Every structure is written in C-alpha cells, then in structure tokens.
Amino acid sequence: MPGLIETIVTKVEEFELPKASTVCSLVILSYFLVTAGIAYDIINEPPAVGAVQDEATGKVKPVTFMPHRMNGQYIIEGISGAMMYTLGGLSLIALDQCQSKRTDYKLRIILVSLGGFGLVMAYSAVMTFLNIKMPGYMRY
C-alpha cells in the first residue's frame, strides 16, 4: 500500500501540465459552442433551418433566421452567429500576435491583414444578422 501511494504521488508530481495555448484553444472552442445556443438546441430541439411556404408558387423556402423573436433560434443560425463572434475574437488575437517577437515576417504581414479584415467582417456580419432578426433595430 505505501508503495502504491508513493508511485501515485511521484506520478502526480511529474505530470506535465498542458500548455497554456492548448487550454486557451479549448476554452475558445467551448465559448463558440455556448454562444451558439447549444443549451437551447438541446432543450427545445428546433429544426436546423426554418421553412416558410411561398404564397405564389406553393414551394417551401428555407428561412435562416427565426424572425421577430429574440428568444428563439434555428440551429444553423446559432452556429453562424457564434462563428462571427469567434472570428472577431480571433482577429483581435491576430492583431496582437503580429506585434510579438517572431521571426517569420510573412506570417506577421498575414496576421495583421487578416486581423484587421476579420474584425471588420465580423462586426458587419453580426450587425447584418441582428438587423435581419430584429427589423426595428436602431429605430427609435
């Protein structure tokens, strides 16, 4: 029994902790899942995309954003919103990474341009989505 305890103690002491960057990527992945509304999807089980029938032709058109309701979503809608959030976050991270002391010059150019572009893209995409979902946004 003491030998077992000893081996457990030495194993715990020598256990290599994961790197901070690994944990950070896992954390940002979980942030993506949570902000996509995964709890809402599990409990309420909405369809992946909504459907509305076109009055003229009778065919069924897909609807991406559940309209007029802030407290309802479709699955794909949630995922696309969360993707834009994470894109914006990653752009800010890229903007910081390009100023750190790396040697690869080309990578830094890519980081700064993608960072700026991604930030602008994410902001406009999220504002567009919000305007689609809530037609009265920013209208007093």
Next chain:
Amino acid sequence: MIQSFIKRLFSPKSQELVLRLSILALVYLYAFSIRLFSVLRYESVIHEFDPYFNYRSTIKLVTEGFHEFWNWFDSDSWYPLGRVVGGTVYPGIMITAAAMYKVLTSMSAWVQLRDVCVFTGPFFAGNTALIAYLFGCELKDRGTGLVAAALMAVVPGYISRSVAGSYDNEAVAIFALLATFYLFVRSVRLGTVSSAALAAFAYLYMAASWGAYVFISNLIPLYVLVMIAIRRYHRRLYVAYTTFWAIGGLLAMQVRFIGSNHVTSHELLSFNVVWLGLQAWELLMWLKARTTTAQFARAIGTTIITAVGAVVGGVVLLTLTGKMTPWTGRFWTLLDPTYAKKYIPIIASVSEHQPTTWSTYVFDVHLLVFGAPAGLYFCFKSLRDSQLFLITFALTAIYFSGIMIRLMLVAAPAFVLLGAIAVSTTLYTYTAHLWEVEPVEGDAAASTAAAAAAGPTPVKKSKSKSASKSGGFAPLPYRRETAILVCALVMFGLVSYSRHCNWVTSEAYSSPSIVLISGWGPYRMVLDDFREAYYWLRHNTAPDARIMSWWDYGYQITSMANRTVIVDNNTWNNTHIATVGRAMSSNESAAYEIMRQLDVDYVLVIFGGLSGYSSDDINKFLWMVRIGGGVYKDHVQEKDFISESGEYTIAEGATPTMLDSLMYKASFYDFGNVMTEQSKPTGWDRVRQKEIARKHYELDHIQEAFTSEHWIVRIFSVKDLANRAER
C-alpha cells in the same frame, strides 16, 4: 516655493490624476443618467412584480423598525397559510434603501421612500462601475480599470435589472458580487487576514441580497482547486481562503433565510469541503517536511482513507437523517438543463429561465462578444493569480448564461472585464506606434556606426540596443498607418457600443410594466389599467376581502390594493398554486367548490383580447393546466384542452373543457358583443388573432364586479350560496 507648487500642480502625475478622476466622474454620471428613461417618460414609479414586494417590506421596515421586520409573519398573502417573511426574504436591498432614506431624512431632506427605492438601482450602478475600475486596476493596470468602468456603466445585460424603478435584489447584488470578487482577489495578492475579512463582509452583503450568493461560494473554492491543480498554491491563498471561509460563513449565517444551511446544505458542500481539504493539505505538507518518504506515504494512505470515508460517510448520514438539505430545483437546472422541464413545471414556466439564443449575447453585451475570446487569450498569455480568477469566473458565468437567460446578468461583468483587458491591451500595443519616428533601421545603422567610432563601453550599450531592435524582429511596414487604423477601429467600436446601449436601454429595458405605453408624440396612448383596477379594489371592497388570481399578480395586489391574496410571486407552495390552477381550469361548479374552500371573495383575471396586451392569462393558461395537472392528475389533464388539430386554441375547434373553464368564461364574458377591429366579426381576440368560439353565455356562481377601461383587468365577485337548497 510657489514655483515648485505650481510645477507640481501641472506635472504629468497630477494631470493624470485629474484626467482619471474626471473620467470616473463622467462614468458615474453616465451610469446614473442612462437609467432614467422611464422616470422621464412617465413618472417615478416602481416597475414589474417582485419590486412591489420589496417596496412593501421596505415600508414595513421604515415604519415599524427592524425587529418587527425581522420577525414579520405576513397573513395578507397565501391565504390561509400566511408567509413567514422574516425567515424567507433576502433583506439586503430593503435594509440598504431604508438606511439611505434614514440618512437623507436625518439631513432634513424631504424625500419620499418611494423615490429612494426607485433611484436605488441607478445609484448602485454607478458604484458598480467604480468597483469595476478597482477590479480592472487589480487585474492589469489603470488603463484597464478605466475601460472596465466605462464599459460596466452601460452594459445592457446589467441595465435590464437596474433601471430607475427596478427595485429588485439584483440592483444591489451585482455590486456586492463584484465587490466580493475584487476584495477576494486583492486578499489573495496581499495574503493578510484583514483583507480577507473585508472580503468576508462583502460576502455578507451578497448573501443578504440575492440567492445567487451560492455562485460566489462555489466559484471561490473552484478557484482554489484550480490554483492547486496548476501548482500555484501558496501561503497567501491559504490565509485568504481560510479567513474568508471562517468569517464569511459565520456572517452569512446571520441571515435568517440562510441560517445553518450554510454548513449543512449540499449547495455549499464544496465551500466547506475545500476548507477541510486545505487544512488537511497544510497538515500533510507539514508532515512531509518532517518525515521520510516511506513514512509519509503511509501517513498519506491512512489520511486519504479516513478523510474520504469520513466525508462520504458524514454526507450520507446527514442526508439520510434529513439534516442535510439537497440542491434546490432551481440550481439543479443549471447542472441538468432538462431537469426543470421534466419535474418542476413552475420553474420551466418562468420566461427568464429559458436557455439563451445566440442573439441574446450580442444584444446584451454588444461588441464585448468579440472582446471575450481576446480577453481570455490575454489572460492566458500573462497568467497572474488575478487573471486566473477572471478566467474561472468568466468560463463558469458564460456557461451558466447559456443555460438561463436571467444569468446573463452575472455574465455581463465577466464580459466587461475580459473586453476591458482586450481593448486596453490592444490600444496599449498600438498607441506606442503612433508617435514613432521613421525610419527605424536607418537610425540603428547610424547609431552603430557612431558608436563604433566612440569608446568600447558605449559600443556595447548601443550594440545591444540596435541588436534588439533589428536582430530578427523587423517592424512591419506602414507601422504608423496600421496603428492609426487599429486605434480608429477600436474607437469606432466603442462609439457603436455606446449608441447600442443607449438604444437598448431606451427601447427594450425601460418599460414600467405596470403602465403600458404605446405610440409617441401626439399619438401616445398610456394604458394605466392595472393601477386603475388595483385602486378600485382598494376603495371598493371589504378590507378583509380575499382575491384569487394567478401568482404573477400577487405582490402587486397586496402592495397596491392592500388586500389578501391566495398565491403570490414567492411560489413557495406548489400545491397551493396547483389548487388555484385547478380552479381556473375547471368548470364553474367545480371551481366554485374550491373557491368556497379557500374563502375567495373576488377573482381577478388579466385579459388582453381588446387591447392587444399579449402577456395575459389566456396565454399563460397552459401553464396553469400543467401546474394544476402536475398535482391533481385525475382532475386536470392537459390533453383535454388541446384541440384535435393538436393546438391549444380558444377559437373554432376548442375543446368543451376549454370552453367551460373558469378562465375562459371569466376572460371572455360579454366579449362576444364587442367589435374590436373593423371588418372582423364581434368577439375578435386581438392577441390570438381569432374569433372566439363561445360568445353568449351566462355566469352561474360569479358576477362581474369591475372591468378596467381597456378590459385588461377583469374582477368578478364570488356569489354567496343559494338561499334555498336545489331540488
């Protein structure tokens, strides 16, 4: 001497101090004034449902004194059970408002208690912004603190519960939450008993204010465990947590509602077990320094076996003998989101307890959704103890906010702090480039050449300087332009955030739900039906009359109409609520029996069909059926109310049980004769957008007593028994 004084007055240090203080003063003003929309548009009135109970309790506290309040048994609600208010209330906000009122009146200010209550929210919002400044300073530096204060002042997730008029627990509880976290992080840095004791007093304020004190007392042990797991345990953490546990636990037990639950409840199990674990750990470390490896291994073996056995055995024994209270249903839902839907319909019915969608995040914290991953990255980059705490707090808060919309309120400070770190660090990195002198490489070459011509020592200095500048780290081209662009982007983002917060506060979060306002300018319509009906009750019914309504309106009726109610928003007795639900869903004779048993004098229903008010009782009716059916399975069944086409309707195709129910007959009495919209038949329900199925009927056991101007509140009196027996 005057020269040196003037030099000190205009030195950069004093300039910085003046700039900081003016920014903080402006932040405070901004936080206070953005919350005043409903007061300016209508009047200083208390909103919603729960604040009316808090207001009534504050009146009791101020007029009758603390001991009457602390031992108050309220016989006006939950007839015939009554409610032990002193032991089931979180007194933080009432004591705060009463203290402010007493201070103001002792300084001979003529203020009404209602105004003090209405403005408690904005006042504490300003204080929360200042605490966010202190927390930001603790996390990184003063710049982060200022950004955190500015963001915290207007973040919509917090505004929703702290507008002027929202006199609810969360208004002071978020201040207490941030204060406890800031003081705890500070005590971990300082490692003194006094700083931890200060944090414990902030914890007392939180425990006295809101049921979510459980979040603090589970998050702080989790932080301790995380610190141990990544091998950052140090003596200061031990001192901070031990003192916090001892003093904080004792103080929290002074609140009657918590009492000894603080040591026996499962919700606080981790709080106590981690304390025990820390003491055991310190003992083991002390032993390890004094024994050989083999002896130590044996000691650990016996300790682990006894400790685990004792804790598990103790928990099992206390749970079996009933002394340990298990997790309450509300907190079970956080761990298993489908729990409430299956077992406790009351919790599932509250709209605040629904899970969040993606759009709630951008609506409630706007651009901070981008700042959160970036802030997490910056925290991981320079992992100090305070930033590790922020990571733990943010992850748990964001996870819980995904499960319940109401907890966006707790996640908003986490978003603010993460966003503040992201914004501040980005600005810090890029503003350094704004004033660069171009070109940089040319300068380095010139300095090496000049230094080579000079002596040996200057050569060494300038060589190392030039090596660090150009050796392997060539700066990007267009450095200054990039910096200007990034700073402009961040500035634009913050301006957009501020505009969004103004719009959200003005349109979404400033409605005094007691008064319905629609239209604007000359076409503004104010529907004051609620207060009209409650004051009719107050002036025209017997003082001991008992009102039966759905539990949403209980607090408002006891506060404004000053009458006894059967059930109210406290929802502590599920069976009593189920009885009322059964009465509302049964036909008139069965309902009359229940009403006679409960001594009901008046029935109050909320009806939106004429005005278009969509939160009326017919829309909530399905929940009454579900809750009633949950307890009285033989008498009320949900399938009796669902039509053949599978929908729950009051129009054509409605089931006979639905059309006979007390709720239908009370809501739509006489409605069949009313024309609500042109080109639609009479009895057109404007909320359901359908014509009602049953229009002309008589009421047997109740009679209409009062209907408000827009038919929103309808009050019926319960008739006495017939004079002679039926033959």
